[in-house]
Amino acid sequence: MLQPNEKRILAIDLRSRSFGFAVFEGPTRLLDWGVKSFRQGVNEPTIPASEKLAVLMDDLSPSTIVLRKRDSDTKKRSEMCNALVREATKRRISIRLLSRNGVKDAFPDCNRNKYTIAIALVKQLPELAPRLPAVRKIWKSEDYRMSIFDAAALGVAYFTRRRSFTFRIPENETNAPVILNQADGGQENYPISRARAAESEEE
Numbered sequence: 001m002l003q004p005n006e007k008r009i010l011a012i013d014l015r016s017r018s019f020g021f022a023v024f025e026g027p028t029r030l031l032d033w034g035v036k037s038f039r040q041g042v043n044e045p046t047i048p049a050s051e052k053l054a055v056l057m058d059d060l061s062p063s064t065i066v067l068r069k070r071d072s073d074t075k076k077r078s079e080m081c082n083a084l085v086r087e088a089t090k091r092r093i094s095i096r097l098l099s100r101n102g103v104k105d106a107f108p109d110c111n112r113n114k115y116t117i118a119i120a121l122v123k124q125l126p127e128l129a130p131r132l133p134a135v136r137k138i139w140k141s142e143d144y145r146m147s148i149f150d151a152a153a154l155g156v157a158y159f160t161r162r163r164s165f166t167f168r169i170p171e172n173e174t175n176a177p178v179i180l181n182q183a184d185g186g187q188e189n190y191p192i193s194r195a196r197a198a199e200s201e202e203e
Contacts, residue, residue, distance in 0.1 A: 010062035011155035016076040020147025027159035050083035066158045069097035106157035118149040
């Protein structure tokens, strides 16, 4: 059961071909985690990203979804973000954004890179230890399991971060600009349907 001062949050690390997720009730109670893939070509899954995101929301019933705030994005990841926002809006689930620095600030003594943050997460959430990959060699691609740790870092940062941003979409206007509400009252219009640049890098 949720405690009065805690909320169930779903932290999601969106990638171009997959997403990692972590479900929290408070900063130290991890309920579920995993990676959902959206490969293309002969191994392309039959269930689209929007449906997998919708099922996750229905199964987990979060009050808030936490995402990384990005200044630029790939087209594919932007499309996945659009799908996520539409499904969350249907279910009246709020969406909060945290910047990279906002996540790093939640791990002040161990934020040199993603792996040092992952190690800190394992100490705080030992159930993640079996999913921690080996240190990546510079010539290798990032292990897909790191997406779980990126999502978990978002979740922990959500509970420790004082300032964040919130998506708000007018009801029945899923193509309208998304409003990012800052904690101090500032607002910024962000057209979620805009195609973004940077087709290459997967962070």
